[in-house]
Amino acid sequence: MPHLIVTGRDGQTRRIEYRPSRALSDALHEGGYMELRALCGGCMTCATCHVYVDPRSPASRPPFGELEGIVIGGLAAPRENSRLACQLVLTAAEDGLALTIPPEG
Numbered sequence: 001m002p003h004l005i006v007t008g009r010d011g012q013t014r015r016i017e018y019r020p021s022r023a024l025s026d027a028l029h030e031g032g033y034m035e036l037r038a039l040c041g042g043c044m045t046c047a048t049c050h051v052y053v054d055p056r057s058p059a060s061r062p063p064f065g066e067l068e069g070i071v072i073g074g075l076a077a078p079r080e081n082s083r084l085a086c087q088l089v090l091t092a093a094e095d096g097l098a099l100t101i102p103p104e105g
């Protein structure tokens with residue numbers, strides 16, 4: 001099964017498996033990362049699913065949707081590698097993708 005490399009808010013890095021065709025936010029919840037709240041369920045109104053995707057990872061830079069870019073632009077500390085985990089639908093191509101859940105705020 002494909003996997004993700006996740007650094008949580010506690011600074012610990014773990015490997016979790018995921019099922020393709022799921023949103024990254026769902027895969028993180030299934031892997032136990034409930035700190036990624038994803039409150040709006042993918043409607044792009046909350047940005048509580050914000051993650052930093054390692055740009056060296058497989059398939060790490062799919063293009064933003066326009067609205068996703070606007071929401072990320074409104075974050076307090078956006079980075080070039082910021083993504084909304086609810087908008088990134090995983091495929092087998094993301095096997096090995098590494099990401100960090102940023103501090104809340």
Ligand code: FES
Nearest residue numbers: 040042044047086
């Ligand atoms: S879950 Fe709200 S923007 Fe992603």
